[in-house]
Structure formats: C-alpha cells, structure tokens
Amino acid sequence: MRADTGLLSPGWAGTALDDLLDDRAWLSAMIAFEVALARVQAGAGIAPPHAADVIAAAADPDRFDWRRLVADVRETGNPVVGFVAQLTALVRAVDPEAADHVHLGSTSQDVLDTATMLVCRAVLRRVRDDLRRTAAALAGHARAHRDTVMAGRTLTQHAVPITFGLKVSGWLSGVLDAVDRVERVLDGGLPVSLGGAAGTLAAYREFGAGGGLGLVGPLAAELGLAAADVPWHSTRTPVVDVAAVLAFTSGALGRIAVDVAVLTRTEIGEVAEGAAPGRGASSAMPQKRNPVRATAITAVARQVPALVSVLHQCAVVEDERSAGGWHAEWQPLREALRSVGGAARNAADLAAGLVVFPERMRANAALTGGAIVSERLAVALVPIVGKAEAKALLTAATSATGDLPDVLAGMLRERGHDGDRDRWRALCDPAGYLGAAGELVDRVLERHERLSPA
Amino acid sequence: MRADTGLLSPGWAGTALDDLLDDRAWLSAMIAFEVALARVQAGAGIAPPHAADVIAAAADPDRFDWRRLVADVRETGNPVVGFVAQLTALVRAVDPEAADHVHLGSTSQDVLDTATMLVCRAVLRRVRDDLRRTAAALAGHARAHRDTVMAGRTLTQHAVPITFGLKVSGWLSGVLDAVDRVERVLDGGLPVSLGGAAGTLAAYREFGAGGGLGLVGPLAAELGLAAADVPWHSTRTPVVDVAAVLAFTSGALGRIAVDVAVLTRTEIGEVAEGAAPGRGASSAMPQKRNPVRATAITAVARQVPALVSVLHQCAVVEDERSAGGWHAEWQPLREALRSVGGAARNAADLAAGLVVFPERMRANAALTGGAIVSERLAVALVPIVGKAEAKALLTAATSATGDLPDVLAGMLRERGHDGDRDRWRALCDPAGYLGAAGELVDRVLERHERLSPA
Amino acid sequence: MRADTGLLSPGWAGTALDDLLDDRAWLSAMIAFEVALARVQAGAGIAPPHAADVIAAAADPDRFDWRRLVADVRETGNPVVGFVAQLTALVRAVDPEAADHVHLGSTSQDVLDTATMLVCRAVLRRVRDDLRRTAAALAGHARAHRDTVMAGRTLTQHAVPITFGLKVSGWLSGVLDAVDRVERVLDGGLPVSLGGAAGTLAAYREFGAGGGLGLVGPLAAELGLAAADVPWHSTRTPVVDVAAVLAFTSGALGRIAVDVAVLTRTEIGEVAEGAAPGRGASSAMPQKRNPVRATAITAVARQVPALVSVLHQCAVVEDERSAGGWHAEWQPLREALRSVGGAARNAADLAAGLVVFPERMRANAALTGGAIVSERLAVALVPIVGKAEAKALLTAATSATGDLPDVLAGMLRERGHDGDRDRWRALCDPAGYLGAAGELVDRVLERHERLSPA
C-alpha cells in the first residue's frame, strides 16, 4: 500500500514531515496513549505495575497487519477498534494478564483524540521552530534593507515609495504574530482526552476508587499534555484552536509568497529565490528559474482555509459522539498540519535564501518619472494654488508626456506661479518621501529581538 | 514511505480505491501519456516506430526511485520534471535513441493534466457503476414500500404522513440526477491536455509538419479522451466540471446518509444498516450497532464541499501557468475523488443491506394521536366553522390532553356543531392522507427503469 | 433602496443588529475616523482646533446621497473615495477652511479598516454580553439537572447513561471558551489603522513635525482602539483574529442548537424551546411547534465557516494593497458578524426559555431494557467468565428478546454460574452508572462562577 507520499503535494513534499504525520505516526501516538493509560492505572492500583512496559514492548508498529487495520476502519468507522484488537493480541501473545489491561475502561475517542493532540504538538513545535528561523532571516533582510527604496504598489500600480525593509517588516510582523499564536496553543491548549464512552468516565471509575476523574491529571502529566476541565468529545475547543493557528500561519506565510512571486516577475525582478542545482527547473525551458518555494507556499495558502472550514463545521456535532462530524475531522486536520508544516519549512528556506536586487528596485521606482510622489507634490502645491486646483493640476501633469518636474514647473509658470524646476525635481526623489518607514522597521526589529529566545 | 492508507479516512478506507488513486496510479497515468505521445509522434513520422513500445516496457513504476521523485517535487514544484528525468534514464539504459524521444516537445502540465483526466475517468466510471447499484437497491425499497406509511418530519417534528417509498424515491431521484451528471462528464468532458510550454504547441510543431495541432486528435483517440478546442492550461473547465459532479454526488449521497442516521436513532428505529460480524462494533459497548456506512458517507459529505471550493478557487489562475493555483488543485481533487468514490461504494452497500421496520414506522406515525393529520382536519373544519376559527380550534385541540378525535368532536359539539367521533377518527388515520405519494413513487421508478442499462 | 433586511436570514432577522452593521453603521464609523483624525491633527498643531467639531456637525449620514455613494463604490473600488468627496462638500458648505482638513494626509484603507474595527468592537461587545447571558441560563440548567439521568448517545445509538446536567455542562464549557476568546480580541486585538497610501505614513508626516507616527497613539486613544506596531494594510492579523473568534463562537453555539434539535424530535421529546404566541408556527399545520431558535442558530453555523474561509484567503494579499483581496473581505466579515451576533442573541433566548422533560429522559433511557449499561455489565462479568467470554455473552444477551437482566441471569445459570436476577437488575439501573458526571458538572459551574462578572 503506497498512498500519498507527496507526489501531488508540492506544498509539503520533501519537507520530512512523514515521520510526524503519516498513518504510522498516528499509530505510534495511539500506542503512547495506551501505554500511558496502563501506567497511570498501575499508579492507581488498577493495573499491574508491569503492564505498561509489556504493552510498550509488544506494540511495535511494524507488527501490525495494516491491511486489516484499514479494513477495520471501514467496518467500525474508526481506526481504534481494530487497533485495540490487534494490540491486545500482540500483548496477549507475550503476557495474557497484561492483555486484560489493554485499553481498560477506555473508548475509541479518548485514544484517537489524545493521539491527535500528540501529533499536533509535534508538528506545531516544528512549525514554531521554522517560523522562528523564518523570522530571523526576515529580520536580517529588514535590517540590511532598512533604507532600500522601492516602489510601493497598490492595486498593482505604483503608489508612493517605500523601503524593502518596510515591506519585509510587514512580513515579519505577521510571522511574529503567528509564532505568538502557535505558542499560545502549545502552552496549555492541547489536552489529553479522557471521558469514556459518553464522557462520564464511568468505565474508568468502575475499576476502583482511584479511577475516573483521578486519572486525568496523571495521564496528562505522563504524556505532557494539558488536563481539560471536562471531556471534550463533543466540545471541540482544542481542535478549533489548532485550526485557528494553522489558518493564521497559512495566511501569514502565504502573503509573503505572493509578494515574492510578484517581485520575481521577469519585468520586475527585484528579488529571486535562492538558487540551487535543479531548483526551479523546467522540463523544457533551460532558462527558467521558477520561484518554487513561493509557489509551494502559495499552493498551501490556497488549500488551508478550506480545510480549516471543515474543522469549523466539525465543531457542530450532535450527541455525545457525532455520526460523521467527528470522523470528518481527522483527514482535513492532518492535511492542514502537513500543509502548514511544509509551508513553514519552505518559508524558512525561502527567507534564508532570498536574493535582493536594490538596483532593480531603484530603477523600477523611477519608472513613472516622479509620478510616484504625486501625493507629496499635491501637498506642496496646495499653498501655491489651493487644494482643488492642486489635484487637477497634478492629474493633468501626470497624464502629460515628458519629465514630470519639468512639466509641472512649466504649468506653474504658465499660471503665473514660481516654477522652479530644481525644487520640483528634488521633491520628486522617491528617497525623500519615505515617511516613517525607517522607524517602523526599527520597531518591528525590536519586537523580533524581544521575542527571540536568547 | 507509508503515508495515508486510510487510517484517518473512514469515508474511503477499505473501499479498494488505492489502485485508482494513489501516487502509483498517477505515475502510471503519466507513463500512459508519454507512451501515447511517442506513439502518435511515430504516426506523424517524428519519432521512430518502436519508441513507444520501448518506453512502455522500460517504464515499470516499481523501478522508479520514489524518494528521489518526492524530493524532486519539492525542487521543481511538480512531479513531472523528476519523473521525466527518471523515465528518460530508464529508457536510455535500454535504447538511447528511444530515450531521445521521451517527452519530446512536451511540458509538465500536458503530462500531469492528461494523467489527471485518466485518473478521473477511472474513478468516475466506478462511481457511476456504484451509483447505479445504489439506485437499483433503492428502487427495490421504493417498490416494496410504496405504501408503507410513516411520519413525514419537518424541522424535526411530525408534519403529515408520507410513505417510506416516497422518502426513498426522493433519495433515488437525487442518485439518478447524479448518474446523469457523471455520465455527462464521462461523455466528452475529459479532454487530453496538449499545449506545450505556454499553450501554443510550438515545441510539438518544431519537429515536423505532422506535429503541433495535428497531434491532438490522435493522442486523444489513443488515450480514449476528448480533444479540446484549445489548450486548457489556464482555462480549467474540465477540472471544474469534475468538481461539480463530485460535489453533486457527495450531496446526493450525504442526504441519504443523514436521513438513515436519523431513522436509525434508538428512539426511532425505523431502519437499520445491514448487519455483518464486527460491523458497527464499539470498542467498549457490546450492544452497540453503529450506522457505520451512514457515518462514513456523512463524513465525506462534510468534506467534499470544502475540497471543491479549493478547485473553484484554483480556476482563478494568472498567466499561462499559475504559480500556485495549478499546484493547489492536485491533492484536493484526489481527496475529493477518493472521498466520493468511497461514498458511492458505501452507499451501494448501505442501500443493498438496509433493513426496514414498517411496524416501527406505523407506531411512530401514531405517536401524536392524530395531530399528524391536523392539516387535513383543518380543511375538513373550514366548511363547518370557517377558516380562521378552524385553525384556532385545531391549535387548541392539539394542545389539549386526550385522544384528538374525541377532543375535537367534543369541542365541535360544545360549539353546537355536529361532532361525530367516528368521522373524525376516520379522518385521523395517517394512511388516508397520503396525497399523491404512490403516484410519485411510480414516476421515479419509471424514470429509474428508463435510465437503467438493459 | 431596500436590500437585505433579513427576509432571507432567519439567523439574524429580528435581532436588532441593523444599527450596528448596516451600511449606515459603516458610514457612521467612517465619519468617526475622520472626526478623530481631525481632532488629533489639531492636537498636533496641523489642523485648526475647531475643524473636528465642524466635521462632526456637518457629517449627518442622512445628508449623504446614497445612490451616488454606491455608484462611486463601483467606479473607485471602495466606499471611501466617494464618501470623502461628499463629506468634504458637506463641510465646505459650512466652513471652507475645515473642509481643507478633511481626510488630511489619509488614505482609503486607513478609513475603512479603522471603521471596520469600530464595527467589530460594537458587535463583539454585544456578542460577549449575549454569550454571558447564555452561559448564565445554561448554568441554571446544569445546576437544576445535575443528577437528571438521560441516555448518552453516540453515533445516534444509546451508549451509556449520562445526566442532562453533564450535557449542558459541555455546552456551557464551549460557551465559556467562546467568551474567553471574544474578550481576548476585545482586549487589545482591535487596532486603529494609520499608514497612509502605502504604510509609510508619509502624507501624515508631510504636514509637520507632530505628524506621522506620532499620530497613531493619540488616534487610538481618541477612538478607544489599540495602536499597532506597524500599519496592517497587508498584514491582516486583526481581521484574522476576529474571524477566529467568530468561527469559534459559531461552532460553540451551533453544537448546542443541533443537540437541542435532536432532543426536540417528536420521538425523543426531552426538551422543547420556550413557547410564545406564533413562535415556531407553520403556515399549514396547526399542531407544529418548530424549534425555530435552534434552526436559526444551525443555519448560522452552516454558513460562518465558509465566510471565515474567505477571510482566511483574504489574508493572502500581494503588494501594499491588494487588487481584490482587500475588497473581498468586507462583506463576508459583515455577514459573519451579523450571523454570529444573531446566533448569540438567539442562543441566549433559547437557553433562557429551554423547557426540560426529565420523565421523557428517564423513559428514553429505559428503552433498551438495560443494554445501555452493557459496558458496566461487561466489567461485572469479567471476574465470573473472563474477558473474552464476557463480551460474547453480552452481545448474545443484548441481541436476544426479553428483559436483559433476566436473560443474562438465565444465561449465566445455564453456564453453571451464579445468576442472581436481582443483582443484575440493580446493575442495570442507569442511575447507578453515571461515573463522575456530577463532579464534572460541579467543575464547570465553578469555572462559570469564577468567570462571571460580580
């Protein structure tokens, strides 16, 4: 059985997420739950002390019959029933007494939801680290290009000048916001699931005084997860919180990617992705160097919002366990984790390798011959001709052919005003109309330093 | 590498779709494209006659280095560049001249888009067949229960009586609509992709008079696909059309599933899924027999609309090939095909095995003691007390305790009208207020017979 | 012009959100921005002291030409350009000098983004208050029904007993989580937007030393919003954060609604929505009392995830202002705010009026004749017949006809074990198998009290 190895997923292919997210990873996480459960039940005097170790030793993912596991998913509706059957058999072959304590008092949803939280934790930690690497690389660009002038663009048109440092600071600001939100979830937002068949913990309790509610805290401690107040089988707060940070991160990285794609255009050429042999190659056109990291991240950013919308729909579940709502959650969550995990890794790589061409930025900013600072010229004209006339004059001047400062000076002279070409030429220098760009870069860099681990 | 084998996808796990949809299936389809291209190029005198056979013989999916393929997806942004490199090497080891004709004049998008159409065809054919099996089984139920009375429910409340045959006819009607739409796409909606780097077919043409546009028809014929008027690299009509039928089918099956889930509720118990050892079993509760087929289909129906929304977004692409828009399409399309393929198989199974309990239907329909035909009673009251008074009287009568015909007869007598209990009791029989239910069932069955292949 | 007044939106119709969210509300918020900007510019010595008051006095929403406003939206792509033109004209008619200071140095995105934050604040405050009212009513039900036994249901089937108090505690837990997340956004997550044409604040600065960056803090203070580190024109953190809480709240309320809809079913009848004359009435069936509040909330919960997915897509924007990405955000955000605002109001109403029928709960829990505690019986059987045999025995017993304790006792006697009917009958009492339900209710109620404002 070879299913999705990434062939159709440039968004995460080759980013080494398989070990954290494939079916085997989920199986391992389910095993971790069962081992931890046996351990805390032993602590509570319900299970024999050695049962957990026996289960851990017997539960080798490679010894499971995968075809059977998958067939059982169809017949029982979830991966746990078949998993428990096989796990029990594996343990029974070694130690029948321990086998009697496998999954004791437990329910499918406790196993799978806890396993999901373990997987989320592993992926979100990796995402956080990659976001930090991304942020560090972006901070480097922001610092280096604090004062590199380029065209600011709105609705595809040159608007007013900005600096590349400011643009990167916007990117960085979003990445830092993402780090913040990922950390908030890692810090207490991933709880163990322990409720039993319908959330009363009745079966766990049945086996002795230490059972039931008293198991939640120790189990959480054993697995390094949080302990929820109340079973969350049909209260999907943890999943929705994870969904929120995945959507957030997808957006924060996606907007960098589409910006890079624009700046990489043949006609613009202000940045390029880092080169490597074969990277960005075409099957037919030797000259092509495609922005593949940006493309991969964009592909993710187009998919994650829809995957997250499924998770939001799946918060709307009926009964103590939904007939379909719970089941629809698993694969979109995995795909979203995988996509964002891939995007974060690719973003770190993209940021680290990004090549910047300040001369092209300068040349492009000059393309409109001064019209890029027409906002400033308008302000300068107001004291001379009044507000309404200023706008009309500029609209005419920017539509006319010829060098803008010249044209404008000429128009002013025609109207009997002082038309000093040099003054208007000086005002037309994009580098003179950068507003607070530098200070804004400094602010974001300060925030970055504040948040960076020592 | 073992990725998604279905462990988290009860919607399609165990429905044997892997051979049609896994990475290997896509690789095989890409091989089919390259072989067919070599064949039609041989026909046009561009390639040597034996090249296609040599390529076909050398291109064993098991001889590809999968890890390398996936790594190349990351570096080049699509699965084709690395595939062509490995394919060329495999062919070169056998026949260097044939190797020079591998992928001749072609481009990544032609390969992958054509491969995708081949995969779509295989899956849609299976979906069509499963829908037909579903329809046949539903037609059987509709026929058998043409006159089986049950409660019609609106906004969760008993409304007026219907028949189970009518309910199933509604299901069947949607399934027949789905068959119709699947067939429409299979019949001409899946074109070969042949445009070259930017849709001009320039490279294909470069090799000789027979090249270029003249290759499209023969290639389509070779692969059994349609021939599009114009390359569809950035005009995603075929993908959007497939998306539409997937969304349609998901909805047509999903509504059956949620209806079955309702009717299966412990308190309602009007139908049950077909039993099989272990099917619907719980890991902890021996009495449970969960509606697992309905659950699996519902899980699909919650996911497909979002996957399809990605495909709709991906129709909005810039340039001759998008940087991300194309790439975001592949995995959601696969997942949607897989999900709907699984749902169709599960629906056929569900329909064939569905167990119906007419006595429970009858008993439930009697639960409101006649209020279920209050609409009819209102009509009968109008000539006696007038329209406005009729409604008020009935509202009072259905809120009062006691047997409704008795209560109503009593109220009428109080108001000086004829209050014949027996007449009102007869009117309260749900079986007497079925409107055109039987004729409607007949109509849908006729349509089913008309559409069924002999 | 009468557009959407709610006729097609049962999710928010009649919940008095119009004043907060209609076009007029947005216009008022845009006016508030311009007035505050003039005020802080006066404070910085850029504008004359009286300008702000003149603008405020002249800017009566009823004096705007709405047809013209809408026409200008088409021609300029946003509502600000036309608004500023009309506003300036209104002010100029009164005070030409003040008119010269309208919108001084500003840009469309600053106006509209700030206005949006003001609208979000007003709606989120109302949502928070309605969520608190919902929570208080739910807490009342949880307290009153802490020990009211009912069937726990999983995948539509009776599983093990729970209490209604526990079910409501799950609902309450989600609502408290929602309150928490709404408050987090209200507390610092809604910043003023001030960046100028491309985020450099260049035009604001142009007018004097106090301009530019120095205006941000005072403007935020004036409007009671937060001050962002850096302009967020293309870094959509505030909108994505609002989107997250809207999606969260929609899910937290939606799951209550679908649970209520299930429990309201004619066959289940465990709860009913509060009655009022005409509420839940049908146009044809006098007996109908539809769960209209639950229906309205469900309708919202089906829409909001998709609306939020648009907002997530719109975080992926190119340039200093996107050509379409920004513009696609406005209406889905309004619709999501409106929908969640309506749902919160309807939820408060639903929770306050909910009628509970403990006897129906008891009767339903007894429907399976004891099978609902089969999990418990399995545990009790293990010491007698062993684990494997226990499961087989129970599966047989729950499939057999007859009273479960009797059947089971009989089977045990057949196998030579002690088959004491009374013991098995006692074990079959659902009230004896509630696990930690009571303690879990207490925990959630404690959390509710902790979070409730004194």
Next chain:
Amino acid sequence: MRADTGLLSPGWAGTALDDLLDDRAWLSAMIAFEVALARVQAGAGIAPPHAADVIAAAADPDRFDWRRLVADVRETGNPVVGFVAQLTALVRAVDPEAADHVHLGSTSQDVLDTATMLVCRAVLRRVRDDLRRTAAALAGHARAHRDTVMAGRTLTQHAVPITFGLKVSGWLSGVLDAVDRVERVLDGGLPVSLGGAAGTLAAYREFGAGGGLGLVGPLAAELGLAAADVPWHSTRTPVVDVAAVLAFTSGALGRIAVDVAVLTRTEIGEVAEGAAPGRGASSAMPQKRNPVRATAITAVARQVPALVSVLHQCAVVEDERSAGGWHAEWQPLREALRSVGGAARNAADLAAGLVVFPERMRANAALTGGAIVSERLAVALVPIVGKAEAKALLTAATSATGDLPDVLAGMLRERGHDGDRDRWRALCDPAGYLGAAGELVDRVLERHERLSPA
C-alpha cells in the same frame, strides 16, 4: 431599514442588480407564486375564477409592513408564514372569499423555493446576456490581436512567446463554456416547487379531483418554470445546479480579471482598463488609475467558491424539511447570484473597454534577449551537439551576460561547430516561435460565431 446597498460590495455595487435580488424582489416572486397558484386552482375548479386577479391587485409590496415581516422571520424561521398572513389580510380587506383561497393547500417551502427559482431565472438571464456581451468583446480583441506577439508567462517567468490573441482566446473559451452551462440550467433546470407540507401534495389534493399532482404542470406553465418529477424539498438538485454554474462563471471571469491585473502592473503595462472620469481614482494619489473592474471581479471570484460550498453543504439535509439546512441556503445563494451578476456586468464592461498596448508587449517579450525561445534553441541545438549537451549549453548561455544569439554562436564556435550569428539571431525572434497560436485563435473564434445568436 437600510441594510446592504452595496457599500461593502464593490463586486456588484452600482450594477443595477437590486431590482432582481433585494428583499422586495423576493417578495414579488412569492406574490407571483400565490397568484399563479390561485390561477391554476381556478382552472381546476378549486378556487373562484377571480381570486387570482384579486390577489394580484391587492399584493402591492409597498403595502406590506416590513418590520413585521422581518420580526416574523425570526419567530417562524422563514419569510413565508408572515408573508401569507399579511397577504391574506390585504386580500381580505378587499374580498373575503378570495382571501380564503390565498395559499390554499400550500406550504412555506413551495412558496419560497419557487420564488427562488424565479429570481434565479431573472439573474441567470442577465448573466447570460452579459457573458455574451463579454464574449463578443473578447472575440473582437482576439481577432484584432491574432498575431500580436507577447511573452507567455509561467510561474511568473517568461516562458515562450504567445500572442495576445491566444491569451484572449483562452479567456473567451472559458466564457463560452460558462454561457453553455448557464443556458443548460435556464433550459429546464429551474422547476416549480409543489409538494405541500411533506412532499405528498396531500393538501393540494384535498380540495378536489383536479388538485394535487395535476396542478404541477399548469403551475409550471403559468410561471414559465419546469415541472419536476417529484417534489424537491429535500432533493436540492435545482439549487446545486445553479450553484455549479455560478461557481463556474465566477472562475471563468475571475481568471480574466487576475490576468488583466497582472498585465496592468506598472512594470508590465500591456493593457489598461477603459478610462472614464473618476474611474479608478485614488483618494490621495492623482496619478493613480486603478484597474477597478478587474479588482471588483477578483473580489467576487474570491468569495463565490465559499458561498457555493455552503450550498453544497445544504444539499445534505435530513427529513422532509431540514431544521437549518434549508434556511442556510437562502442568503449565500442570493449573495452568489448578486456577486456573479455583478461580475458578469463588470466583465462585459472590462472587455469592451480594454485598451491594448502591442508595443509594450513586443518590448517586454524582448526583455530576456532571446532566452524566451530557449526551448526552440534547444531543439535546434540537438542535431549539432546532442540532447544532453544542448540543455547544458543553453543553461550556460542564458545565465551568461550579453546578447544571447552572440553568446550562443560564440560558444558553438569554441566547441568547433558552426556558430552563425545571423541564424541564431533569426531563431531568437519571438514572432517565429508561435506554434499553432493563430490556428487556435481561429478555432475559438469559429466556436464563438457558431454559438452567437444571429
């Protein structure tokens, strides 16, 4: 009550859709249903002959109490119950007998679903006409620029040359596909809804032999809608079909818009939107001429897929009428109709006004100094140096500085081959490597002519 007049919807503001889609339009359509129902009931001898005319005369939308209508939506969950009450009162004031025949035997869903189909028809007809106007204008551009050379771009980079005619033909092809799909729905896909409370038509039948099923055909004829085989209250085929064409059209227009936005970029400047006073104006920058039509269409294309995903979710409904699934459909459908209606109008306008700059296209195509035909050069090199060496040589040549034909000729000479500069220079002419572009344009134009109404 002034709600959404378009202030936040540049996608449809000012495109005169209000009359077709606002609350008043829906009310009018509901009135049309009731009038037609009375008319066919008169024809069947159930209602008095004059009732329909009396209802039509009394049912002036301006005489309805809107506040009351909206309040009733909240209390009854749909707009029909309150509408029928007011309609009946309006009629009763004129003719009590006719009032008794208002809504006779009908149900809310029949009224609203039929009204929705009437609204869909009106909007889809307008969309079709606007798509045809768009197609005609695009055909003009394709014809005029059949041989206008420009750079083909893939993944943002120059790939191989194309013609502007070919690009436009791709746009046109998608628009013709959209026309085809819109017409397919208009031609039989919009049925009247007539089922009564639970789809049995029982109440309609109650009034006489001619009632029930026999009313469907005449009612459909009266309203110019199709007659469905079976009531579609919970079989949402018509809505899903409309959803499909809306999503299709949104994508077909959206891809034109993003292409136009790219080509309009200051650095590219190959096309511009048609100018008009004030169009595309900025509030601060006099030189700006924003591509507002493309922006508006893009904004729509970002929203419609999500709205359609709600409609797909809403096909999954339980019972004879869903508690929420039906209700969630109305507003997203309206918003999608409105959005696509606006986009079609804006696209027609954009296509008609589009200004093309062939010189900029030529200049941009020359930017890479010949590398844009490297694919062709590779083919030409193969006979000289072999396939592998050809690729390496070209990669080196396109990375080197200097004029590509010169560099290449020099490299060939170094390797002892014939390095005729003029030959390579001739090969580097983009106009010589256009493949089948011209023929493809002709094909699409032929299709356009075939499909155009005489």
